[in-house]
Amino acid sequence: MLEAKFTIEHQAGLQARPAALFVQVASRFVSRIWIAKGLKKVNAKSIMGVMSLGVRQGDEVTIIIEGEDESKAMSAIQRLIASNFSEVPHNNASS
Template identity: 55%
Template structure:
């Protein structure tokens, strides 16, 4: 299992379009992927799950992946959160 903590710094957190982009990216991987915020863990491939977490700017989340491409999945999702979403939504 691979896991990583990331602080979400984009202006609108993981709501609407950023959440959809996160789910689309997570869905490209074979691994089971989840994210956790404040003790609540959801499937990272579920838009409803991501939206239910209510991730806002400045929140710390932990991403978990289990499977054959777990490291690649976590690396890509971290890059998405830190680079792509911050560039577009800050």
């Protein structure tokens, strides 16, 4: 299991387009992926779940990943957040 904290810098937080890109990237992997804010943890492959967290610009979230491709999944999510949601990494990209 991998776990990492990230600060969301996108001006829309994890709403609309950034949330959709996040779910799109998470859905490419077979591992179970969760995103947590405060005490609430949701399935990162669910657009409604991700949006229900109400993540705003500057909020810290925790990504928890468990499964056979967890390293690749964490790397892809990390790249997406680092690019401020301007890049959609592919699961076959080198880590």
